[in-house]
Amino acid sequence: MNTEHPHTYINGVLSGERRVLSKTITLIESSLPAHQQLARKILDALLPHTGKAVRLGITGVPGVGKSTFIESLGMTLVGDGHRVAVLAVDPSSSRSGGSVMADKTRMEKLAVEKNAFIRPSPSGGTLGGVARKTRETMLICEAAGFDVVIVETIGVGQSEATVASMVDFFLVLMLAGAGDELQGIKKGILELADALAINKADGDNLEKADRAAAVYKNALHLLRPASLTWTPPVLTCSAVDMTGIREIWRTVLAHRDKSTASGELAQKRQQQALQWMWSLIEEGLKRRFGRHPEIIKRLPQVSRAVQKGSITPTAAAEELLFSLDNS
Ligand SMILES: Nc1nc2c(ncn2[C@@H]2O[C@H](COP(=O)(O)OP(=O)(O)OP(=O)(O)O)[C@@H](O)[C@H]2O)c(=O)[nH]1
Ligand SMILES: [Mg+2]
Structure with missing residues (x-):
């Protein structure tokens, strides 16, 4: 391919060619001025083709089951005919080579799906830098026809707020604790959540998960609702047994319908653009x-x-x- 010309990239992305998509993202991630200039031209041209995807953010402590959950949700969605892109915001990934990269092997089935695209967090740089690249990558994926974009973060520093500021729906995965549910919860996270899901609600853990869900429901009740039309629900799921996954997706869609009808979604995206x-x-x-x-x-x-x-x-x-x- 002609690697100098924006049109080579623009046409390739628009026709959904994975190789071109990957190359375009590499340009976005590059710090070379010539690459950045080219990337800007490509982005400008692709912008009218963006914005149609469901943008879903997912966070949760290490081990909560994010990768397993994304594999289960992703496979469900691909089975329903969706095209799913999975991106990550992880400013610490320069250290480990990218959590999603390691996860690619854990998202075994999704990684080989032709209607799924998994991209590890861009390595190095500040949270701001990583976030910018992820945001732009999200737009490129939308232009390439992915109608669901999942952005994952492990929640270092301000990364949850950063991801929440680029998605339509922010899902927080949790684990059932030993009754002290609210102790370990990161400050501010409940305010960001559009839904909580207690994962690993399976086997012996099922009852504990239900109890945890009740505690969180109460806690969310006490917080002022961010929206007049939406009260964040607390759900339970098992990413391994694939239970509760569809219910969570239905919740995402219900939120989308409501916030579209009320104009809140359009408003949110406008504010996010300004904030960006x-x-x-x-x-x-x-x-x-x-x-x-x-x-x-x-x-x-x-x-x-x-x-x-x-x-x-x-x-x-x-x-x-x-x-x-x-x-
Ligand atoms: N029982 C049970 N185990 C689960 C479930 N989801 C994930 N696990 C297990 O929990 C462990 C961690 O799962 P991951 O999906 O790797 O968790 P993660 O949140 O991506 O972890 P990091 O990438 O380290 O942040 C694995 O051993 C999974 O098999 C679940 O729903 N039920
Ligand atoms: Mg993971």
Whole structure:
């Protein structure tokens, strides 16, 4: 293929060629300026073909069963005639080579499905950088005709909020504990969830899962609802036995129907687009700041002065920002 021309990529993606899809994503992930420029052209052209997929975010602690769940849900959806893309936001993946990469072997059946596409988290970089690449990859997958995009995260740092800000529906997978359900739960996660699902509701664990679901239902009740039309349900499932999986998908679709009818989905996506723009602006400004010759020259000295207490952080910040304005 001609690897210089945007049209080679654009046409390939639009006709759903996997090899071209992968190559386009590689361009998006590349930090070479020439690649980035090419990727921007491709993205611009593909943008009108995006936005039609169901965007589903999934999180949960390591071992909760995310990969097994995605394999089960993915196979169910592919069986129903859907085309499913699985992406990941994992800023720590530079360390391990990508959790989803390792998972590809755990998502054995889905990985070889022709109507499924699994892409590991882009390696390296900040959460912001990884998120940008994943977002753009999501758009490319939509243009390639995938009508369900699943974005997985293991929940390091702010990654849950980041994933929640790029999807329509955010599902939190949980495990039944020993009665102390709310102890181990990460702060803020319940506010992000559009549904909770207690996984591993099978065998001896079934009763415990039901009890945990009751506790979570109560907890969610106490939180102010994020929407007037949607109360996050608490479900149970077994990714291994494949029970409760369809119910969860029906919940995703019910949420989609309601939020489409009320206009909330369109509004959410508009807000997400604006939020995305602002995070790119912030990232860009920071980068420019750090590269600016005047800042590079003065920063060490000013930093030392702040450490010694001979200048206040406020004055220091103002001084540095001022020198940016005046050069
Ligand atoms: N009994 C039971 N075991 C499950 C279920 N789902 C997953 N498991 C098991 O739990 C273990 C972890 O499952 P994974 O799917 O790898 O979990 P994960 O959340 O992807 O884990 P990380 O990728 O490490 O974050 C595996 O041994 C699975 O077989 C379930 O529904 N029931
Ligand atoms: Mg996994």
